[in-house]
Amino acid sequence: MTADFETHVRLLSDGVLYDKAQAFAQQHGSFVEDEQGRKQANGLLRYGRDGIDELDKYAKKQASRDWSGRKAHYRSLYQSLSNELAELRKLVVDEGLVPQNLVKKQLQAATAEAASPLAREFIQHLVAEMLYRQGGG
Amino acid sequence: MNRETVFAQQIALQADALYEHSVYFGEWAAQHDALGGDRRSQVKALERIANSTLKVTDVLDYLKKQTAKAKQAQGWKSSQGGHTLGAALIAFICDGVGQRRDAVCASVGATPGQDPPTDLERQQTHVALIREFVGQVAAQYELGGAP
Numbered sequence: 675m676t677a678d679f680e681t682h683v684r685l686l687s688d689g690v691l692y693d694k695a696q697a698f699a700q701q702h703g704s705f706v707e708d709e710q711g712r713k714q715a716n717g718l719l720r721y722g723r724d725g726i727d728e729l730d731k732y733a734k735k736q737a738s739r740d741w742s743g744r745k746a747h748y749r750s751l752y753q754s755l756s757n758e759l760a761e762l763r764k765l766v767v768d769e770g771l772v773p774q775n776l777v778k779k780q781l782q783a784a785t786a787e788a789a790s791p792l793a794r795e796f797i798q799h800l801v802a803e804m805l806y807r808q809g810g811g
Numbered sequence: 812m813n814r815e816t817v818f819a820q821q822i823a824l825q826a827d828a829l830y831e832h833s834v835y836f837g838e839w840a841a842q843h844d845a846l847g848g849d850r851r852s853q854v855k856a857l858e859r860i861a862n863s864t865l866k867v868t869d870v871l872d873y874l875k876k877q878t879a880k881a882k883q884a885q886g887w888k889s890s891q892g893g894h895t896l897g898a899a900l901i902a903f904i905c906d907g908v909g910q911r912r913d914a915v916c917a918s919v920g921a922t923p924g925q926d927p928p929t930d931l932e933r934q935q936t937h938v939a940l941i942r943e944f945v946g947q948v949a950a951q952y953e954l955g956g957a958p
Contacts, residue, residue, distance in 0.1 A: 685930055688867045688937075757919075795868075802872035802879075805895075809879025 675791075682771060686733035687795040690765070698758060702751045710745065715801045718755075721775050722797035725790040729797070730759045762789045762796065768771060817925060820829035821918045822936060825911040832907060833944055836900060837951025839891055853877065853886075854949050861945040865906070866939050870945070874901050887905040908944055 705711045714736075721732040737752035766772055766788040773784055812820075842855065860873050878887040878897025887897035894902075915936050920927040928936070 681931060684866050685934060689930075689935055692868045692871075798872060799868060802875040803877035806875035809881070 677790075679771065682769065683791045683795065686765070686769070686792060687799075691792060692799050693797045694758065694761075695796055695803050698754065698800055699803040702747070702754065705748065705804060708741050709754060711808075714748065715804065718797050719801055722794045725786065726759055726793040727790075729793050730756055733759065735760065751809070758796065759793060760787075765789070766792065771789045812918075812922075814919075814925060815870065816882045817919050817922050818915065818932070818936065820916040822939050824868070824918075825915050825940060825949075829908065829911060829940065830872055830947060833947030834951050836896075836903070837948045838955050839889070839899075840948070840952045841955030845904050851949060853950050854925045858945050861942045865935075865938060867934065870903055870941055871902060874904075904941055904944070908937065908940050915940070 705714055717732065717736075718729070721729040733752045733756040737749055737756060741748045763785050766785060771788040772781065776784055776809070842910045857870070857873065861870050864870060874887070874897050878895060878901075881888040881897065884890060887900075890896075891899070912933060916928040916933055919925050919932075
């Protein structure tokens, strides 16, 4: 990771990623209201550290689970999260953070590499915001 | 005058203008025993994060998590004027300190021979002002009754 890339990520984190996390929390409310919710938050933080591909796999797997009753909202939350991650992949391309003239497989790998720090930042903002909303700040 | 010096002068001016707010927050934390038994370490942790980070949101995320953890009406959730300490600090860092950042950037941009500040310079200015503000809050907190 170059210094320019890290600077770019920091600017995105304080700007668009923070705003996205706020909007996401606004849309979905807090999900950390109970033990189950805290497990979900820990899962997001853990997979967020592993990169965008792992996080997306986790989100899709969670979205496909048979949530029911009071947990039914988790399905739409994880579907939305997967959509957010797709937007982050697009964002790094739009921001010029991915080299051009790559073949498809290389492009996918470079996009994931560039988008992973953004996904981690987004998740950190999201979990902090969710905790704050639930905690009655 | 080089650009760094212009920024440093303007940041120092605007940091002085934050002082009365820092006193308010420092006294709030101290007088209401707002941060509980480990309050000194929490103020120190906030100061450490502000001094080490390059992002505004690291400070905001820390305050959100600490506020979420606090017991009702205690610590970062101690209430004054209908707001909790954590929420008031978050709002002030975004808006109050944000206004001072805008003032710094406007002054630098209006200085003959200086280009308008870049997004990176705006971010760095905001972080620099947060450091000044949190340092002032911590100092006032120490004066106001920390053990």
